[in-house]
Structures are given as structure tokens and as C-alpha cells.
Amino acid sequence: MFNKIKPNVNSSAAQKIVDIAKGIEGSIDPNMAECQQNDSLTSAAKKYDNQEVSVEPIGDAFPINHADGSEDVYQSAIGTIEEDGFDAIAFYKSFRFINTDPAPGYWGIFYIKNRVQTLVSEMSFDTGIQKNICLDTVLRFLYGHEIYHYKVDALCLQKEATSNNLIYRPYRNYVNQLSVTDWFEESVANYYGLSNLNSFFDRTTGFSYDCSSELKEYIKNLISLSPGAYSLGLDQSVLLKLGPRGHLANQITIGKNSISPTSALSIQLFEDVIYKQLLLDGFKDFTGDSFLVNDLALKNCPVNFISWFRNGSVVPSLTTIPLREMKEGFIKNYLNGKLDRVTDHEYYIIDNGETIKLPNSHDKDIRIYEFKNILDKAGIKKIDFWQQRNLTNRWKKNVPRSKFDGS
Numbered sequence: 001m002f003n004k005i006k007p008n009v010n011s012s013a014a015q016k017i018v019d020i021a022k023g024i025e026g027s028i029d030p031n032m033a034e035c036q037q038n039d040s041l042t043s044a045a046k047k048y049d050n051q052e053v054s055v056e057p058i059g060d061a062f063p064i065n066h067a068d069g070s071e072d073v074y075q076s077a078i079g080t081i082e083e084d085g086f087d088a089i090a091f092y093k094s095f096r097f098i099n100t101d102p103a104p105g106y107w108g109i110f111y112i113k114n115r116v117q118t119l120v121s122e123m124s125f126d127t128g129i130q131k132n133i134c135l136d137t138v139l140r141f142l143y144g145h146e147i148y149h150y151k152v153d154a155l156c157l158q159k160e161a162t163s164n165n166l167i168y169r170p171y172r173n174y175v176n177q178l179s180v181t182d183w184f185e186e187s188v189a190n191y192y193g194l195s196n197l198n199s200f201f202d203r204t205t206g207f208s209y210d211c212s213s214e215l216k217e218y219i220k221n222l223i224s225l226s227p228g229a230y231s232l233g234l235d236q237s238v239l240l241k242l243g244p245r246g247h248l249a250n251q252i253t254i255g256k257n258s259i260s261p262t263s264a265l266s267i268q269l270f271e272d273v274i275y276k277q278l279l280l281d282g283f284k285d286f287t288g289d290s291f292l293v294n295d296l297a298l299k300n301c302p303v304n305f306i307s308w309f310r311n312g313s314v315v316p317s318l319t320t321i322p323l324r325e326m327k328e329g330f331i332k333n334y335l336n337g338k339l340d341r342v343t344d345h346e347y348y349i350i351d352n353g354e355t356i357k358l359p360n361s362h363d364k365d366i367r368i369y370e371f372k373n374i375l376d377k378a379g380i381k382k383i384d385f386w387q388q389r390n391l392t393n394r395w396k397k398n399v400p401r402s403k404f405d406g407s
């Protein structure tokens with residue numbers, strides 16, 4: 001039996017959080033209500049066009065895309081994660097910025113509908129596991145990741161109430177100026193998401209969950225090919241020592257310090273408290289987290305689908321592979337392809353003896369069926385393609401691949 005993929009969200013509880021935050025921030029700095037800059041978003045979420053946005057509450061069933069569309073250009077959610085991390089698939093928007101873009105009037109967790117659907121298709125294709133099971137895993141992981149961003153936000157609000165200092169906005173503003181290698185909140189968020197895939201049975205609530213080890217491994221591979229600090233967080237021992245969690249506590253404290261200088265001792269104490277509270281579960285059955293007051297319980301964070309449209313089509317689109325890269329990089333460099341013959345197409349013989357027919361170059365990017373054929377000949381999965389693309393710095397380093405064993 002699967003656990004639910006979302007809590008039953010109570011909209012008056014979600015609105016109450018907005019009002020509490022307004023009260024606390026307003027009493028510290030009356031100008032806060034007018035501030036329109038949304039610092040809770042990562043750069044991946046900021047990229048989105050806010051024209052023609054549609055937000056829908058997440059129901060009990062998620063529409064899985066069954067259309068094959070093999071003539072279409074191959075668009076990859078894995079490739080998008082490689083470029084921008086998991087926040088390009090789902091993102092968190094703070095209750096403090098409810099009236100700003102994207103989706104004014106809404107806050108919380110947003111699953112980007114077409115990107116989730118694409119990721120589920122790629123995962124199911126690679127593993128042969130049913131789409132609805134892949135979907136369950138993806139949504140559970142994403143929920144764990146994004147609810148962690150809410151937890152940091154809510155913890156900061158609690159500290160603001162007692163310290164009379166703004167903490168979250170200066171912290172986010174500070175981190176947004178750093179490069180992706182220093183976004184430690186993302187490392188811990190990925191770790192939190194992975195923890196959400198741990199098997200459990202809860203006698204009190206009757207919830208049980210058991211994730212397939214193959215799918216968990218798949219998610220770990222996605223984390224490892226993510227950029228910068230997103231790729232950390234796979235190793236618990238790194239997190240428990242002074243790894244990303246320690247750095248995160250430090251960054252939150254730096255934000256506080258930049259607004260109002262405080263004594264070194266109180267900074268140290270504050271950092272210790274934040275550090276202790278940055279992990280700990282509570283998300284499994286959506287009951288909350290022991291460090292958060294009831295009003296700020298994890299289950300009160302809303303969860304939505306979001307889609308963008310431009311001229312009737314869904315945007316933003318996903319990462320594609322230029323035909324030129326397939327030929328010059330993947331086939332010639334990585335697979336050590338040698339031109340065999342030219343008819344109306346070019347044919348290459350690759351390292352395992354297979355022959356690859358190169359698509360005509362009237363398209364800029366490779367199509368779904370062409371991509372699938374080439375990967376079949378090369379004997380690798382989509383996730384391997386993206387992982388190797390990352391490891392070889394787009395087919396330039398450590399190429400051709402080491403001796404192909406044909407297995």
C-alpha cells in the first residue's frame with residue numbers, strides 16, 4: 001500500500017501562516033509588506049515566464065501523460081535536472097511573498113506539471129517500472145525536498161518572532177548572490193527528499209511505505225548528476241558532521257548578522273539552535289515537525305500543480321539535444337564512431353560493432369525515436385546518457401568510453 005502523496009491541505013491554516021508572517025515581519029520592519037522582490041525562489045524558478053499561468057490544486061490522481069509522440073523532438077527532464085537541479089521540476093514559494101510572481105495569491109509547493117510528467121516517462125522507460133509507481137516515487141521525493149524549504153522558512157519565522165530580527169529575507173538574499181556550489185539548503189533538501197523514500201510502517205496512523213530499491217537508486221543518480229550543492233546530500237555522514245547542514249546554519253546566521261550586528265556569543269548560540277533543528281523528520285505522515293509550533297506544522301504548507309502557457313502551448317520547455325552534439329560529441333567522441341558510408345544518410349560504426357544511422361540535419365534537435373534508436377545501439381539508458389554527458393563535460397573529457405563489454 002502506498003502512502004498518500006500530499007497532506008489534506010487546510011486553506012484557512014495556510015492563510016493564517018501568511019497573516020502570522022505579516023504580523024511578525026511588520027512589527028520588525030513596517031516597510032516589509034511593500035517589498036516585491038521574491039527571495040525564496042531559486043534561479044531555476046525565477047526563469048519562468050509568469051504570463052498565462054494556471055495553478056490547480058493537487059487531487060488524489062495525477063494525470064500521467066500516455067501520448068507517445070515519437071516524431072516529436074526529445075525533451076528531457078533528466079537533462080533539465082542536470083542543468084538546474086530538482087527545483088526546475090518543482091519549487092517552493094514562501095508565504096512571505098504570496099502576492100508576488102509567479103502565481104500571485106498562492107504560496108507553498110508547486111509541482112511543474114509537464115516536467116513531472118516527462119520525468120516519470122523517462123524513469124519508467126529506463127526501469128521498465130509502471131508509470132504510476134514511478135510517479136509515486138517522484139512526488140514523494142519532490143515533496144520531501146520542497147517541504148524542507150518550507151521548514152527552513154518556518155523555522156526562521158519562529159526565530160524572528162523571538163529575536164526581533166529579520167532572518168529569512170536577508171539569508172535568502174545573501175544565498176541568491178552565491179553560486180550554486182554554495183546553495184547548501186539544496187543539499188539538505190535532497191537528503192530530506194531521499195529520507196522520504198525510506199520504508200516504514202506506522203502503527204498509529206496505519207501508513208506504510210516501501211520504495212523499490214531500483215527507483216531509489218535512480219533518484220540517487222539524478223541527485224549525483226545535479227549541479228553544485230544539489231549533488232551533495234547523498235551521504236548521511238557528510239550531513240551529520242559539519243557538512244552542508246553546518247554550512248546552512250552558518251549562512252542563515254550570516255543573513256541575520258548582516259542586518260543587525262549581534263555579539264559573537266549570541267550568533268554562536270543561534271547557529272547551534274538552527275543547526276539542531278535543520279534535520280529531524282516528521283514529514284512521513286505529514287503530522288509536522290517537533291520544532292515547529294502547531295500553526296506552522298508541515299501539513300499546513302499548500303501543494304499545487306502549476307503550468308505556464310504561451311499562445312496555447314505549455315512552457316517552459318525542457319532540455320533538448322542538438323543533432324550536432326549527437327554526431328560530433330556522442331557518436332564520434334564518446335562512442336568512437338567511424339564514418340562507414342554515406343547514402344541519403346551518414347552511417348557510423350561504433351565501438352561495439354553496431355551501425356548508427358545519423359538523422360538528417362533538417363531539424364536542429366534530435367527526435368524521440370531517433371534518440372531511442374541511437375541509445376539502443378549504444379546499449380545505454382537515458383539516465384546513463386545524461387550522467388556520462390555530465391562526467392565527460394559534454395563528450396570532451398575521458399573519451400572515447402572505456403572498452404565496451406557488450407553487456
Ligand SMILES: [Zn+2]
Binds near residue numbers: 145146186189
Ligand atoms: Zn530546492
